[in-house]
Amino acid sequence: MESPPWSLVDCPPDARRVVRNRKVRLGDVGSSGYLRLDALARYLQDVAADDVDEAGIEGAWVLRRTAVVVKARPKFSDEVEMATFCSGTGSRVAERRTTLSVAGIPFIEAVGLWVFIDRDGRPAELENRFFDVYGASAQERKVRGRLRLPHPPPELVARPWITRASDFDVLGHMNNALAWVMIKDAQHHMVPNARIASALLEYRVPIGPTTEIGVVSELNDDHLAVWITGGSETFVAARLDLNLPAQV
Numbered sequence: 282m283e284s285p286p287w288s289l290v291d292c293p294p295d296a297r298r299v300v301r302n303r304k305v306r307l308g309d310v311g312s313s314g315y316l317r318l319d320a321l322a323r324y325l326q327d328v329a330a331d332d333v334d335e336a337g338i339e340g341a342w343v344l345r346r347t348a349v350v351v352k353a354r355p356k357f358s359d360e361v362e363m364a365t366f367c368s369g370t371g372s373r374v375a376e377r378r379t380t381l382s383v384a385g386i387p388f389i390e391a392v393g394l395w396v397f398i399d400r401d402g403r404p405a406e407l408e409n410r411f412f413d414v415y416g417a418s419a420q421e422r423k424v425r426g427r428l429r430l431p432h433p434p435p436e437l438v439a440r441p442w443i444t445r446a447s448d449f450d451v452l453g454h455m456n457n458a459l460a461w462v463m464i465k466d467a468q469h470h471m472v473p474n475a476r477i478a479s480a481l482l483e484y485r486v487p488i489g490p491t492t493e494i495g496v497v498s499e500l501n502d503d504h505l506a507v508w509i510t511g512g513s514e515t516f517v518a519a520r521l522d523l524n525l526p527a528q529v
Contacts, residue, residue: 289350289378289390292366296418299332299366305359315354316361318465318477322347322458325379325391328363332377336414340405343484344457345374345426346394350479353388355381361388367415369424373397373404375415376424394426402452430483430518433508439495440470442509446490455488460509460517467498467507468521475505475523482519492516 292298309320325347333342355361362382369376374396381389399405412419442463450456460482468475488494494511503525509517 289392290368290420290422292368292378292418293420296420297332297336297366297414298364298418299328299335300362300364301328301331302360302362305355305357305361307357310357314357316356316359317461318349318480319458319461321349321381321389321391322461324361324363324381325393326458328365328379329377329393329395332365338411338414341398341452342375342395343398343452343454343487344393345396346429346481346483347457348392348479348481350390351388351477352390353383353386355383355388359383366418368392368419369422370407370412370415370419371424371426372406374424374426375407375411375419376422394424396426428483428485428518430481430506430520432515432518433497433506433510434499437497437499439497439508439510440467441493441495444488444490444492444494449490452487453489457484460484460519463496463509464507464517464519464521467496468505468523471498471500471505472523472525475525477521478524479522480519482517484517486514486516488516 305316309316311317365379367375368378374394377393379391380387396404397407448455448459492511494509497508497510499506505521507519508515
């Protein structure tokens, strides 16, 4: 049975685990001085790319789903350690767990599900070479790319969002980090003083350069649902679990 995206499995002692260190720079933080979530998404992309590049795994990967648990946020000039490993596989997907720590204390846990794609941009079977490298850490734990979050209620109205040429990557898709910019903006618009404790994002359909998109959000008790939509498509769906400010 597939484990939920919140399942934080451990890396076996002798399995492949890659560690990188980086300093939180000025361009990574907001006015509060703390690491922004779109910067976190770039950190996760970079350490994942380092791992597969060093392992000699050729091909491209597209993020399908990411789950994040935020215990604390690194701040400007902090030295952050990122430790990552493959925590599960499917026939065409692989799961990656990454821990961000400061001074040896885990601050953020992330679990991403990545789809392996061929040169035509279609999901492709993982090759034997992949399992030779990552089989020990995955421990035959099976994962799938099944979607979990609902579409937005039809009565909700989207706020238009203007994209920029710099938002799109070499695949011609909006980079997944940009979704966090829109989601965080929606959270600030709806509940400006709340803190995101955890989040689940699903990247359903790639966003192209000519796509007109908008942001839909709905507050439900202690969580916020956010969708990035355009026409009849739901491109990204997110659920944010919030720590709300105390009511006086």
